[in-house]
Amino acid sequence: MNILPKTIYLLILVAFFSAPVIFGQTGKILIETQLTRYGPDLKSNTYSVNITATGAPSFGKAYNLNNNDDDVKVSYSLVQYDKSNYPLKVVINGSYVVKPTQMGGPECNQKDQATLVSPKSVSMGACHGRTNLLLLDLPEPSGIIGNCDNFTIQKQVQLSGADYSWQYKKNNDTQWKYFTYGTQYTEKGLNFNFKDIPDLKDYTGNLFIKFVVEYENLNTSKIEIYESDIVTYAIIPCSPRLDATSDPNITDCNYSNGSVIFTFSRPLETGEKYLFNRKPAGTGYVFDATSNDPEVEKISALSYKWKNIPAGVHEFKYQTQFGNNTPSTPSTATTFTITPRTPPLTFKAKEIQPQCSTDKGGIEISVSGGTPPYYYILDNGTKKELIKNPDIIDITTDGEHKVIVLDRFDCIEK
Structure with a gap:
């Protein structure tokens, strides 16, 4: 827990709109404002934060630091907003005048402005004040997540007087468990691989995740907690490589x-x-x-x-x-x-007529292409291998004869 010396923490809950948010998807902004007293002779000071959204009423809050306050005062405001009103314009104004020990005592007048767009976190300052604006909401799941992949949620976090954590639960867990800062999350967001967390290695099922901010309220000696909505991510097995x-x-x-x-x-x-x-x-x-x-x-x-x-x-x-x-x-x-197999199977057949009545006739077969060895089928008989190329098939009967040539895969000429 980050605790500043002589610091007062105040909790201020303020509605972002003058009426409840009805349309669109609602979310939450945590506004952390830290005021630092210039010295014991403060004469006057003002500090304000204003948020405006297109087509919606604005949020405004004025803060004060009196001479009877401690040196540093930290205040928190939690406001609701409609995500359809993005982007949000944030303007802060700060001024102070210190009682002079001589003419022309110290004074300050400053203004700062920024645009707030998820998942961005904004830090601003003017004179004696500093304001951090943090979106508490987590992105909705898009697509499916494999348990061998990296799990990433981008969220910039800039807080000066509060601690924060990322927490998770599995389907059958009864208690929330914590991710580890520095290895599984940093100020830039949550980023881990399932295989690097023994409790999540090879896990499949629903994974519930939330983002939690907490600080010590010195006025009440209690821990104040702000939580994001709980978002459910479906974790499924990864395909083999x-x-x-x-x-x-x-x-x-x-x-x-x-x-x-x-x-x-x-x-x-x-x-x-x-x-x-x-x-x-x-x-x-x-x-x-x-x-x-x-x-x-x-x-x-x-x-x-x-x-x-x-x-x-x-x-x-x-x-x-x-x-x-x-x-x-x-x-x-x-x-x-x-x-495709190249070259394709082709063959030539040449008849060999007998020279006399005692000679055998034949068919000379020459084959190219395809895949050796080659075979032939004569007159729908059995398949036999061509021993040579070219080779001669003996013919013992007169008349027409049909021959089919095939290769090792039974391919024919086409």
Whole structure:
């Protein structure tokens, strides 16, 4: 607790508007004003704070420091405001005159102004006074938060006579717990990684957070507390890290679809599955699959092959999900490419006529492209390997014959 010597703390509650705030989202500003007495011969002084908002009544407060006060007096005002009235204009005026021991004694007249916009904290001064304005409210959650990510709330904090803290509770906690100053929060706000806080490592569920300001009221010897609203953030598991994507990914045939293998940083937990998403470049179409679908093959505990993908460049995202619950955080987008097999399979067939009745005829086959070894099917018979290239297939009967040539992936000429 920061306590100044010979200091008086006063609590002043003031309405920001002349009528209760009805429309819009309400919030709170804590105004801390510190007045310092120039000396024992103070003749007169004035100090005021005024806040104006577009389309709304203004807030104004005048402060005074008398000769019978201590050297420093700190006052607090808590005002309500409507967030739709941003930005807020703040103006302070200060003046004092000290009884002169000779003509022309010390005097001061100063003015300061600033604009208050969340999450900014404003510090201002004039003559014998200093005012800090602090927005107590926390930002509303936007999107989902993964438990391997950094959690950040920006909030500038400038207070001279009060302490403050960031506190949290998990779903089943009965007591609020404190974040640590210097490592998890500073004057710039709250910033931590879940893995660095043992109590929050791998945590999933609701995380309740509040911001608390407290000071010692020397008039009552009590601790006065100002709290922000409690904001709930949904914390979900992070997706495994994508460690590798297979490359190159070449189709079996020049005309067929291909596949890609993804390797991740950890195995799936029991009941967990992948949600895959790809978008072909230059199109607005999106295709989805899960690790339980027939077109996704589990290669190992870490690797999965997504099959039957057309040639081209594809944007890829993924996340995981337990049952039908909320998915984990989506990954950033990466790309992979499916390349058609080149050159395509082609072959030539040349008939070989027998020279006499005792000779055998044949078909000479020469093959290029595709992927060796090569095979042939004669007259819808069994598939046999071409031993040589070119190779001759014996023909024992007269007439027309049909031959099909295939490569190792059963690709044909097209």
